[in-house]
Amino acid sequence: MATTKTKKKSIKKASKTTKKVNKANANPSSRIANNKSKIAPYKPKKNEKYMSAAMKKHFIAVLLLWKEHLKEEMKKTFDHLKTKGETYADPVDRASQEEEFAFELRTRDRERKLTNKIAISIEKIKQDDYGWCDSCGDEIGIKRLEARPTATHCIHCKTLDEIKEKQLSG
Numbered sequence: 001m002a003t004t005k006t007k008k009k010s011i012k013k014a015s016k017t018t019k020k021v022n023k024a025n026a027n028p029s030s031r032i033a034n035n036k037s038k039i040a041p042y043k044p045k046k047n048e049k050y051m052s053a054a055m056k057k058h059f060i061a062v063l064l065l066w067k068e069h070l071k072e073e074m075k076k077t078f079d080h081l082k083t084k085g086e087t088y089a090d091p092v093d094r095a096s097q098e099e100e101f102a103f104e105l106r107t108r109d110r111e112r113k114l115t116n117k118i119a120i121s122i123e124k125i126k127q128d129d130y131g132w133c134d135s136c137g138d139e140i141g142i143k144r145l146e147a148r149p150t151a152t153h154c155i156h157c158k159t160l161d162e163i164k165e166k167q168l169s170g
């Protein structure tokens with residue numbers, strides 16, 4: 001009985017360690033998400049019209065800052081990949097290295113796509129086209145844009161799209 005208990009305990013400990021590793025692996029993407037904006041959310045004045053000049057200025061600042069953060073992250077990912085490509089001659093080490101390598105390549109791909117999206121959003125602000133839903137033309141809304149500065153659809157159209165996507169994929 002006592003032995004089983006000890007065994008259980010050590011298993012528990014092992015799974016805890018695995019969790020920790022996963023958490024570390026998940027870090028790059030969560031860093032991207034968290035660095036969206038360090039600028040305080042915009043507080044519209046009374047009767048301020050949607051996408052006023054000041055509002056547009058705010059979102060340009062948010063997007064530019066996000067782009068800067070992303071640039072730094074991409075540089076880190078790139079340096080990491082470069083260093084990794086040079087080390088680990090041991091086949092066993094290399095197998096796990098390759099997994100990590102693939103993970104970082106995916107991160108890099110995601111970062112690249114996000115950079116494009118940010119550039120498109122900045123361009124949209126300049127064209128006076130930012131903040132409006134691409135599908136229905138309604139306001140996307142400040143609250144949603146603060147959370148997702150690159151959003152191109154209002155929450156209703158986005159939700160509808162997701163439902164359709166789910167239905168299509170079965």
Ligand SMILES: [Zn+2]
Pocket residue numbers: 133134135136137138153154155156157158
């Ligand atoms: Zn819409």
